[in-house]
Amino acid sequence: MLPQRRHAEILRCLTQEGSASVTALCSQLATSAATIRRDLICLEREGVLTRVHGGAVLAPSQERPFDRVAREDGDVKDEVARAAATLVRDGESVLLDIGTTTHRLAAHLHGRDITVLTSNLAVYEELADDQAVELILLGGVVRRNYRSMVGFLTEDALRQVRADRVFLGAAGVRDDGSVMDDTVVEVPLKRAMLAAADQVVLLADRGKFPGGGLARICGAEEIDVLVTNADTAGAGLSAMREAGVEVLDG
Amino acid sequence: MLPQRRHAEILRCLTQEGSASVTALCSQLATSAATIRRDLICLEREGVLTRVHGGAVLAPSQERPFDRVAREDGDVKDEVARAAATLVRDGESVLLDIGTTTHRLAAHLHGRDITVLTSNLAVYEELADDQAVELILLGGVVRRNYRSMVGFLTEDALRQVRADRVFLGAAGVRDDGSVMDDTVVEVPLKRAMLAAADQVVLLADRGKFPGGGLARICGAEEIDVLVTNADTAGAGLSAMREAGVEVLDG
């Protein structure tokens, strides 16, 4: 393996985890501790990381903005996004819905060895520079205000692909467990996404219980996993549980 | 194997993986280390890559081959782009090919009341904030280095749409009028674009006459309009004229 490749890999581990130990890097890169140390010295000289006893951490200036946002406590949406990211396994292909919640999820998927399918242009911009993630855009008519693509092209594309998991956002969940959306044009898209994935994961922070919306996307029975906050409560959540939805707390 | 073919292959490996080792290239291209090194020296002189111990990595300025190309030959290409923009009428829908030339064309389409269809992500970024232009992305697998989307999704999308005009880029025009490209994966896309538009406009500055390329996209008879520089000359241009192509000077 080329030294540069190793350096890139070390940085990938660092940005993903925030820190990395020499022994972990040894096994991950199949090399000796001496080489890793030499690499770390080199990278420290470049100023991209700081060496600490046993490994290295990202240099303060190198922390990506989303990482800082992610570590702030009390951000209910980010709790959900972070919890959802733990569901994704290496090698999988995931379908990300339109909206800000899935954009936040994408920010937690940096450096992962996965394929992301989406019509969410915010996700595209988030992951555009990430070499690890394979990115597939669904196409469609660009809606600037929503940073997304919609229309028959998007729906057609969804019929041609298959994902291991779809991460769905929503405007709210009604007390009967119905998943609702505000934007009528998105509903057929969301339904097409449901059909294109093996597992349906709904991202809904506690503010979505109960929640309104003009149009019904689907009922609780179509959802496999609900990711929400630990302190979420309400009839909608109970309805989800009764429908056999696995509930994951952020 | 021809040196040019080897160089193209080396670049393909590099853009795909980000780095390549001499030994890997040896076995992949079935040649000796000495030859690979000579190739790398040559390519490094061109500024395309940076040699490192054990192999090569993409040159820092080269990580986005797109941006590099975009800066070269500024005026020559921009003459062509500006002239091409005059062909577009309000209310039309235009299909823009992958590449830098069409990106430049897009820069001249700001504020126009038109619909732009493209798989060129540089065009998307150029026009994303322009309220006047309706933007439709074709979808597909994102190729970061080329700022484009390719693959069967893109081709499928092209079969579903119809444009008044397609603006096509190319690596070069041969003396017999054949339009050539370097990137094999783009050829079926370009052919699908030809089929999806009523009029085919080829953008080719004087540097493209004569020009090489691995794969043939189409012959002169498929082109309706050629936009080039005023001082362009050569057998390829004559072949175009003989085939009845309307030639527009920038």
Place this chain on the structure above:
DNA sequence: GCACAACTGAACAATATCAGTCATTTTGCG
């Protein structure tokens, strides 16, 4: 404070790669 484990830095040997040279083969051209 002390013992113990883990980590570090430096030196060294082994290995891999590099640049240069030279013989051989291929290519282009009259």
Place this chain on the structure above:
DNA sequence: CGCAAAATGACTGATATTGTTCAGTTGTGC
């Protein structure tokens, strides 16, 4: 066909990188 130029592959001494070893240091639990 023959010749010259270019490209290729093999060899060699020089250089760079890597893994190992070991003495010294740091961190941790008692």
